[in-house]
Amino acid sequence: MVAFSKIVIAGGGxxxxxxxxxxxxxxxxxxxxxPIGIAPAAxxxxxxxxxxxxxxxxPIGPLQQRSFDLHAQQAEDLGxxxxxxxxxxxxxxGCDERAAAVAKPSGKKLEGVEWADINVSxxxxxxxxxxxxxxxxxxxxxxxxxxSKDHAGSKLIIGKVVEAVVDDDGSISGVKLDDGSTVECxxxxxxxxxxxxxxxxxxxxxxxxxxxxxxxIKYHSILIQSPRVLNEAVFFSGHGDxxxxxxxxxxxxxxxxxxxxxxxxESPGKEEVRPEVVSSLIDATKKVSSxxxxxxxxxxxxxxxxxxxxxxxxxxEIPGVKGAFVGSGHGCWGILNGPATGEAMxxxxxEGETKHVDLKLLGVDSPYRR
Numbered sequence: 001m002v003a004f005s006k007i008v009i010a011g012g013g014x015x016x017x018x019x020x021x022x023x024x025x026x027x028x029x030x031x032x033x034x035p036i037g038i039a040p041a042a043x044x045x046x047x048x049x050x051x052x053x054x055x056x057x058x059p060i061g062p063l064q065q066r067s068f069d070l071h072a073q074q075a076e077d078l079g080x081x082x083x084x085x086x087x088x089x090x091x092x093x094g095c096d097e098r099a100a101a102v103a104k105p106s107g108k109k110l111e112g113v114e115w116a117d118i119n120v121s122x123x124x125x126x127x128x129x130x131x132x133x134x135x136x137x138x139x140x141x142x143x144x145x146x147x148s149k150d151h152a153g154s155k156l157i158i159g160k161v162v163e164a165v166v167d168d169d170g171s172i173s174g175v176k177l178d179d180g181s182t183v184e185c186x187x188x189x190x191x192x193x194x195x196x197x198x199x200x201x202x203x204x205x206x207x208x209x210x211x212x213x214x215x216x217i218k219y220h221s222i223l224i225q226s227p228r229v230l231n232e233a234v235f236f237s238g239h240g241d242x243x244x245x246x247x248x249x250x251x252x253x254x255x256x257x258x259x260x261x262x263x264x265x266e267s268p269g270k271e272e273v274r275p276e277v278v279s280s281l282i283d284a285t286k287k288v289s290s291x292x293x294x295x296x297x298x299x300x301x302x303x304x305x306x307x308x309x310x311x312x313x314x315x316x317e318i319p320g321v322k323g324a325f326v327g328s329g330h331g332c333w334g335i336l337n338g339p340a341t342g343e344a345m346x347x348x349x350x351e352g353e354t355k356h357v358d359l360k361l362l363g364v365d366s367p368y369r370r
Contacts, residue, residue: 003187003349003350003351003352004186004187004323004349004350005186006031006184006185006186006187007023007028007029007030007031007185007186007187007188007189007349008030008031008032008033008174008175008183008185008187008188008189009030009031009032009033009188009189009191010033010034010161010175010188010189010190010191010192010199011032011033011034011190011191011192011193012032012033012034012036012037012038012039012040012043012141012145012156013034013039013040013041013042013043013044013141013191013193013334014039014042014043014046014137014140014141014334014335014338015191015193015327015328015330015334015338015341015342016032016034016189016191017032017038017039017043017141017144017145017148017338017342018144018338018339018341018342018343018345019189019191019327019341019342019345019346019349020032020144020145020148020154020342021144021145021147021148021339021342022339022342022343022345022346023148023152023154023346023349023350024147024148024151024152024154025151025346026346026350027151027152028152028346028349028350029148029152029153029154029155030148030152030154030155031154031155031156031157031183031185032145032148032154032155032156032157033156033157033159033160033161033175033177033183034156034157034158034159034268035158035159035160035267035268035269036158036268036269037156037158038141038142038145038156039137039138039141039142040268040269041193041194041268041269041271041303041304042193042194042303042304042305042306042334043137043138043141043193043334043335043338044137044138044141044303045137045138045221045301045302045303046137046303046305046334046335047134047137047221047243047245047253047255047335048084048134048135048136048137048140048245048247048253048335049090049132049134049233049243049245049335049336050068050071050132050133050134050135050335050336051064051068051090051126051127051131051132051336052064052065052068052069052127052130052131052132053065053127053131054127055333059312059361059362059366059368060312060313060333060337060362062357062358063313063315063337063340063341063344063357063362064333064336064337064340066340066343066356066357067336067337067338067339067340067341068131068133068336070339070340070343071085071133071135071336071339072085072133074140074144074339075135077147078140078143078144078147079143082139082143083135083136083139083140083143084134084135084136084139084247084248084249085133085134085135085136085140086133086134086248087129087130087132087133088129088132088133088134088231088232088233088246089125089127089128089129089132089231089232089233090125090126090127090132090232090233090234090235091113091114091116091123091124091125091126091232091233091234091235092123092124092125092126092234092235092236092237093113093116093120093122093123093234093235093236093237093288094120094121094122094123094236094237094238095119095120095121095236095237095238095239095287095288096119096120096121096238113232113234114230114231114232115230115232115234115289115291115292116234116236116288116289117288117289117290117291118286118287118288118289118290118293119287119288120288126235132233134233134245134247135335136247136249137335140335157177157183159177159178159179159181160177160178161175161176161177161178161199161202162176162177162178162202163175163176163202164176164188164202164203164321164324165182166203166204166207166321169322170320170321170322171186171321171322171323172185172186172187172188172321172322172323172324173185173186175188175202185323186323187323187324187325187349188323188324188325189325189326189327189345189349190211190318190324190325190326190327190328191326191327191328192328193216193268193304193306193328193334194214194215194216194264194304194305194306194307194328195214195216195264195268196211196214196306196326196328196329197211197213197214197215197263197264199211199326203318203321203324206320207318207319207320207321207324210318210319210320210364211314211318211326211364212308212309212310212314212329212364212369213308213309214306214307214308214314214328214329215261215262215263215264215306215307215308215309216261216262216263216264216304216305216306216307217258217259217260217261217304217305217307217331218258218259218262218271218302218303218304219255219256219257219258219259219302219303219304219305220255220256220257220273220274220277220278220281220300220301220302221253221254221255221281221299221300221301221302221303222253222254222255222278222281222282222285222297222299222300222301223251223252223253223254223297223298223299223301224251224252224254224285224292224295224296224297224298225250225251225252225295225298226246226250226251226252226291226292226295227291227295228250229246229248229249229250230246230252231246232246233245233246236284236288239283239284239287239288240256240257240280240281240284241256242254242255242256242257242281242284242285242288243255243256244285244292252292254281254284254285254292254297255281256280256281256284257277257280257281261307264304266304271301271302271303271304272302273300273301273302274302277302278297278300281297282296282297305330305331305332305334306328306329306330306331306334307329307331308329308369309369310366310368310369311331312329312361312362312366312368312369313327313328313329313330313331313337313341313362314326314327314328314329314362314363314364314366315327315341315344315345315359315362315363316348316359316362316363316364317348317363317364318364319364319365325345325348325349326364327341327342327345340356340357343356343357344356344357344359
């Protein structure tokens with residue numbers, strides 16, 4: 001049974017694409033509306049690090065496990081080589097910051113660590129190939145969208161939703177865009193990442209207030225082309241705690257130094273890149289790796305990761321209006337949890353309930369909300 005026949009998805013990032021993809025697998029077309037296009041913000045600039053069990057025991061544990069497994073399935077369906085999916089190892093590496101300040105790099109490689117070799121003082125294995133993987137977020141979004149478009153006839157509209165049209169009976173009947181046009185629909189999925197907070201104004205106040213507060217945490221990242229393909233992701237303790245995710249194409253994705261959570265006012269795809277943060281990332285890389293440190297980055301970028309006040313993503317129906325749904329607030333696990341969120345939303349839209357992940361703790365009215 002298809003509960004809704006005309007589905008609009010506001011947002012072309014990992015969540016919106018995942019919803020469209022899993023509906024397309026059911027031969028259901030969607031209309032995705034985004035001001036810029038596919039993966040214009042964090043979903044095009046994220047690291048794509050995947051960990052199966054790092055949230056076990058938390059409200060998002062089952063979602064994360066399911067989504068990790070779905071990533072592996074997507075790699076089979078879409079082609080691992082097309083989305084740069086692979087399994088790898090993750091290490092935690094401690095840095096001796098005092099040695100970095102008073103001594104020249106020793107150049108001695110820490111035993112059991114692939115490439116971190118300057119002033120490193122200890123290590124711990126955080127996960128192996130059974131629980132750690134990675135994917136290229138932009139390539140994944142592009143591949144999912146191609147499937148949605150080719151298989152189900154889904155459409156992309158470049159535009160900005162400014163209002164949800166709600167009929168007298170409380171049902172969604174369309175969305176108005178900033179150019180004055182209206183797109184008819186009987187279901188609206190909000191997947192606007194850190195800009196979800198602004199979508200409250202699309203609805204009457206009594207409905208908009210029901211959408212949990214959404215903030216954004218700004219992260220900067222740099223990409224360095226390594227002389228060889230590396231196979232260990234490393235989370236450093238010290239020198240600003242940078243995280244390094246090497247990719248199968250030879251790039252090393254390096255991030256860290258996050259800003260505090262704020263209401264996002266910058267536009268998608270136009271996030272300011274601050275030179276001082278980029279310099280901190282470059283400096284931290286020089287302090288931990290003789291391989292990567294001397295190489296200047298070829299990409300410097302910034303994006304916002306969406307987060308709720310309670311740190312728990314919001315996935316489910318918006319109370320007070322029939323046919324309105326929201327999926328956002330996944331924080332640093334947005335790429336990881338995208339597929340399971342998309343699958344669950346597709347189930348809600350077609351069956352009225354989820355089959356694989358219980359969303360009670362992740363809904364708008366979750367007992368964890370504050």
